[in-house]
Amino acid sequence: xxxxxxxxxxxVSIALHWLSAVAIIGLFILGWWMTGLDYFHGWYNLxxxxxxxxxxxxxxxxxxxxxxxxxxxxxxxxxxxxxxxxAHFGHVALYVLMLVVMISGYMISTANGRGINVFGWFEVxxxxxxxxxxxxxxxxIHWYSALLLMLMALGHTAAALKHHWIDGxxxxxxxxxxxRAR
Numbered sequence: 001x002x003x004x005x006x007x008x009x010x011x012v013s014i015a016l017h018w019l020s021a022v023a024i025i026g027l028f029i030l031g032w033w034m035t036g037l038d039y040f041h042g043w044y045n046l047x048x049x050x051x052x053x054x055x056x057x058x059x060x061x062x063x064x065x066x067x068x069x070x071x072x073x074x075x076x077x078x079x080x081x082x083x084x085x086x087a088h089f090g091h092v093a094l095y096v097l098m099l100v101v102m103i104s105g106y107m108i109s110t111a112n113g114r115g116i117n118v119f120g121w122f123e124v125x126x127x128x129x130x131x132x133x134x135x136x137x138x139x140x141i142h143w144y145s146a147l148l149l150m151l152m153a154l155g156h157t158a159a160a161l162k163h164h165w166i167d168g169x170x171x172x173x174x175x176x177x178x179x180r181a182r
Contacts, residue, residue, distance in 0.1 A: 001181040004072040008170075008180035013072065016065040017175060021153070023058045024098065027051060028150055052109050053119045059102040066095065075181070078169040087159070094156060097149040104145060107138035 003010040009017070034047040077084040109116050110126035111134040117123050128134075163171035174180045 001178040003181070004075060005181045006073050006076050007182065008075050008174040009178065010072070010181050011178040012068055013065075014175060014178055016061060016068065020058060020061055020065065020098075023054055023061075024101075024149070025153070027055055027058065028146055031146065049117075052105070052116050055102055055105050056116055056118045056124050059099075059106070062095070062098050062102065075174055078163060078167065078171055090152070090156060090159070094149070094152050097145055097152060100145045101142060101149055104138045104142040108135050108142055111135035111138065 001008070001010045002012055004013055030047060030051050034043070034051065037044050037047060077087055079087070106116065106124070107128065110124075110129050111131075113126050113129040115123040115125040160172045160175070163169050164173070170180060
């Protein structure tokens with residue numbers, strides 16, 4: 001099942017979800033680790049290059065994911081009305097935070113007017129730069145929104161596990177098996 005149905009997620013949604021999750025967690029770990037590197041460390045320049053390159057690919061994947069999500073049906077949520085509402089606003093908050101983290105990262109990297117080279121494949125141009133205090137302000141937003149995104153991701157994971165182990169419904173399984181979309 002490539003496409004979503006009201007019964008479950010299709011393979012495209014599942015793949016984008018899990019690839020994004022792994023990449024975002026990896027980017028957070030790499031970003032945190034990079035803050036402790038000194039100038040003479042071998043990864044002082046290589047770490048940020050990887051971070052920016054993967055970050056730009058995740059930004060494009062997130063935009064594709066949002067387009068796909070608006071184009072496809074969303075599986076029906078389980079639970080009471082308030083639980084469904086909390087799930088909806090939780091998902092909206094996750095998407096907003098992902099975009100804030102990635103756009104602020106872009107604003108840090110392009111503050112000097114140079115684009116972002118993505119693995120030597122192409123360059124993402126600097127569209128907004130030379131704003132007063134751009135790199136510092138974007139850096140603060142990037143750091144705190146990334147922390148908040150990780151906390152929200154933990155809550156998202158806890159909710160999925162609660163649905164699976166306590167409620168006994170198929171919320172988690174639908175994000176693992178596209179055959180449930182039938």
